[in-house]
Amino acid sequence: MNISVLVLNAPYDSQSSYSAYRYTKAALQNGHKLSRVFFYQNGIHSGTKLATPPQDEFDLYKAWQDLGTKHNLDLVICIAAAARRG
Template sequence: MKFGVLINEGPYQHQASDSAYKFIEAAIEEGHEIYRVFFYHDGVNNGTRLATPPQDDRHIPNRWSELAEKHDLDLVLCVAAAQRRGMVDEGEMERNKKDANNIADKFRISGLGQLIEAGIQADRMITFGD
């Protein structure tokens, strides 16, 4: 079965990102396919490669990158939400004339249409948020 996942909260502040991670991990183990993980609202902050959590804590952005690498996940940050919050990839850096980018490995920035498309294509849609 194809699952679409929407994550609406940033890392560390709220359990939503952790819950979504555990859910996705279990779904993959059970043989399901993750159609797309879409990050919205402060959820886009999951995609920063500049986070440095204490060593005894989980590294949430790295954990997403590693899971995506292992299972070929499509991790999408909403472009409008990302622009508001300063999440930048190379394309956005050039387009908006910024002096840096900060997106972590395996994440990409795209439009809200990707969320709607997940709603259309996935068999199940689940949201983790506040």
């Protein structure tokens, strides 16, 4: 199955961003092909390199980057949404 994932929420605003990460990881582990992960609206905050999550919490920023590198994923941040949010 060929899958695309849309992430709409910032990493620590709700459970949905973490759920999208776990879904993506599980799909890859089960042999599915991932076309792309698209970060839109507040989901664009998943791509910042400036965030420093608390040391005792799961680092979702690094997790997305590591997953993308490991599986050569197309992780795309909407430029218009990013520009609107600085």
